[in-house]
Amino acid sequence: MTILLEWSVEKLQPYVELTSNEIFAVLEVPPRPELGDVAFPCYALARKWKKSPEAIAGELADRFNAGASDVRAEAAGSYLNLFFDPRQWAPRLLAAALEHEYGYSADGEGERVVIDLSSPNIAKPFGVGHLRSTMIGNALANLYRASGYEVVTVNHIGDWGTQFGKLMAAYKRWGDEEQLKQSPIRESLRLYVKFHEETEQDETLEDEGRRWFWRLENGDPEALKLWHYFVSFSLEEFERVYARLGVTFNHTLGESFYNDKMGAVVEQLREQQLLVESDGAQVVRLDDQGIPPCLILKSDGTTIYPTRDLATALYRRREMKADRLLYVVGGEQKLHFQQVFSVLQRMGMDWAVNCEHIPFGLMKIDGRKMSTRKGQVVYLDTVLDEAVRKAEAIIEEKNAGLANRREVAEAVGIGAIVFNDLKHSRMLEVDFSLDEAIRFEGETGPYVQYTAARCYKLLRTGMTRGLAVDEIAGDSVYLTGPAAWDCLKMLGAFPAMVKEALRVHEPSVLARYLLDVSQSFNRFYHQERVLSESTEETLAKLGVVAATVQVLRTGLELLGLKAPQQI
Known part of the structure; x- marks a missing residue:
C-alpha cells in the first residue's frame, strides 16, 4: 500500500499547499475497499483555507477529477478518498513487486552495526528461553543487511563467573566422568541443580564454589582443565543447535576473552576520577540521571558484569569499528545497560549515544520464570x-x-x-x-x-x-x-x-x-x-x-x- 501512498502524494501535491512529507504524514488507508484506496483528511487544510474540512473535501474532489484520468476522487465527510484505476495502476504495482531484490535498500550504506545476540551460558542447556534473543537478533541482523548496513554478529558466550566454581565443586563431589562424557549438558545440569539443592542444607558449599573459581582465575591447572572441557563440549552442542536454526555468527567470544581488557577500563575510570568508594566497593555514581551507582569493583577488588561490558563495548568500537552497538538481551537487564551506557558517556565516549539495548519479554513455563539452578528448563x-x-x-x-x-x-x-x-x-x-x-x-x-x-x-x-x-x-x-x-x-x-x-x-x-x-x-x-x-x-x-x-x-x-x- 505504501507505493500507492507515495503515488498519492504526487497526485495531491498540485492541489494542496503542503509539502510532500506533510501530505504523506496524514494519508490513511481506508478500513473498507469501497471507501477507496487512499484517504486524505482535509483537517490539515482547514486553518489555511479558512473553510470547513467538509467543504474542502468537496472542492478538492471537483478540482482533482477535472485534472486526473487515472485516479478518481470522492468527498466523504472530512475526507478526500482516492480510487486508483486498476487497469492503469495494477501493472505498475506488479512491475515494482517483480523487481530484483524488491524490499532491499541502501539506507544504511557505509555504516557498521555490531549486534550482540543469543549469548547462552556454558555448561547449561540450550533451552527454549534462548530462542528469543537468538531469533529476534538474527532477524534484526537480516533486516539491517537488507537495508544496506554492514552487520557484524557476536555471540557473547557466558563462559566465566562463580557458577563455574560451583559446577567444579559439584563435579568433584558427585560427578561421574563416564556420564559426563556420554551426556555432558544433562550431567552438568544435574550437578548444577544438585549443588544448589545441597547448599540449602550446607552453606559451606558456597565457599567451596568460590574457592574453585578463585583457583580458575589464578590459573590452577586442574580448574583450567575442567573449565576447558566444559567450554569445548558446550560450544559443540551450541553449534549443532545453531545449525538447525540456520543461525551463524561473525564472532563467538566468551566473557573470558575480555579478562585482560578490564584492568585498562578500571585504570581509565580511576584516572578520570569517576570511581568513588561505596561500602568498600568502587562505583561510578549516576545520581544525576536518577539511576543507582554502577558497580565496577566489588569490595574484594574483583570485577563484575558492568566492568566486563564496558571493556566489551570499547573493544567492539575500537577493534570491530562499530558505528552502532545493539544488545538483544532480555528486558530484565534494562537498568544494567542504562548504567553501562551512562558510564561510557561519562568516560567521554560520544559514540555511546549509538549504543542501544533491544529488550524482550521473558519466556515462562506455566507462568513461572525458567530457572537453570532449579532444573526448570525445556530443551x-x-x-x-x-x-x-x-x-x-x-x-x-x-x-x-x-x-x-x-x-x-x-x-x-x-x-x-x-x-x-x-x-x-x-x-x-x-x-x-x-x-x-x-x-x-x-x-x-x-x-x-x-x-x-x-x-x-x-x-x-x-x-x-x-x-x-x-x-x-x-x-x-x-x-x-x-x-x-x-x-x-x-x-x-x-x-x-x-x-x-x-x-x-x-x-x-x-x-x-x-x-x-x-x-x-x-x-x-x-x-x-x-x-x-x-x-x-x-x-x-x-x-x-x-x-x-x-x-x-x-x-x-x-x-x-x-x-x-x-x-
Whole structure:
C-alpha cells in the first residue's frame, strides 16, 4: 500500500499547499475497499483555507477529477478518498513487486552495526528461553543487511563467573566422568541443580564454589582443565543447535576473552576520577540521571558484569569499528545497560549515544520464570524434534511421495517454532506452550510456507504449459478483479514493512505483514481462476503469483525461515 501512498502524494501535491512529507504524514488507508484506496483528511487544510474540512473535501474532489484520468476522487465527510484505476495502476504495482531484490535498500550504506545476540551460558542447556534473543537478533541482523548496513554478529558466550566454581565443586563431589562424557549438558545440569539443592542444607558449599573459581582465575591447572572441557563440549552442542536454526555468527567470544581488557577500563575510570568508594566497593555514581551507582569493583577488588561490558563495548568500537552497538538481551537487564551506557558517556565516549539495548519479554513455563539452578528448563532440541515430527506426519498424510520429506519437515517444523515467537511483539511475556508453539493452523509460519509452496506449484504448472515467467505481462484487464487488486496493493507495502520493522526493531511487524500477504493471496487464489484457457489471462495472473512468492520468500528469509518449494 505504501507505493500507492507515495503515488498519492504526487497526485495531491498540485492541489494542496503542503509539502510532500506533510501530505504523506496524514494519508490513511481506508478500513473498507469501497471507501477507496487512499484517504486524505482535509483537517490539515482547514486553518489555511479558512473553510470547513467538509467543504474542502468537496472542492478538492471537483478540482482533482477535472485534472486526473487515472485516479478518481470522492468527498466523504472530512475526507478526500482516492480510487486508483486498476487497469492503469495494477501493472505498475506488479512491475515494482517483480523487481530484483524488491524490499532491499541502501539506507544504511557505509555504516557498521555490531549486534550482540543469543549469548547462552556454558555448561547449561540450550533451552527454549534462548530462542528469543537468538531469533529476534538474527532477524534484526537480516533486516539491517537488507537495508544496506554492514552487520557484524557476536555471540557473547557466558563462559566465566562463580557458577563455574560451583559446577567444579559439584563435579568433584558427585560427578561421574563416564556420564559426563556420554551426556555432558544433562550431567552438568544435574550437578548444577544438585549443588544448589545441597547448599540449602550446607552453606559451606558456597565457599567451596568460590574457592574453585578463585583457583580458575589464578590459573590452577586442574580448574583450567575442567573449565576447558566444559567450554569445548558446550560450544559443540551450541553449534549443532545453531545449525538447525540456520543461525551463524561473525564472532563467538566468551566473557573470558575480555579478562585482560578490564584492568585498562578500571585504570581509565580511576584516572578520570569517576570511581568513588561505596561500602568498600568502587562505583561510578549516576545520581544525576536518577539511576543507582554502577558497580565496577566489588569490595574484594574483583570485577563484575558492568566492568566486563564496558571493556566489551570499547573493544567492539575500537577493534570491530562499530558505528552502532545493539544488545538483544532480555528486558530484565534494562537498568544494567542504562548504567553501562551512562558510564561510557561519562568516560567521554560520544559514540555511546549509538549504543542501544533491544529488550524482550521473558519466556515462562506455566507462568513461572525458567530457572537453570532449579532444573526448570525445556530443551530447545526437544521442542524442535516434536515440531519436526508433527510436520513430517502432516506431509506424509498430504504428500507421501515428497522426495525430500525430512528436509522439508525440518524447515516447516522449525519454522513453526520460530514464527510463533516472532509474530508477537518482542516486549510481550511468553508463557511457553508446546502445543501452541507447534500449531500448524491459523496465523502460523507453516501457513505462510504453505502459501509460498502453493505459488511455486502454480508457477511450475504454468511452465509445463509452455509459459515462462519472464513472459509475464501485467498490462491487462485480468489484474483488475477486486482480489487481484487487493493482493497487489498488499505487495506494494513490502518495502515499507521492512523499513518499519527495522525502525522499531520489531520482527513482528514483518511477520504480521507476511500473514496479511498470505491471506490476501489465498483470497485471490480462491476467488479468481489463475490457470485459465487464455494465455494472456494466465500470464497476467501468474505475475501476481510470482510477485507474491518473491515477497513471501524474501520475508521468510529475513525472519530466519525457509520457503520450501514443495510441502
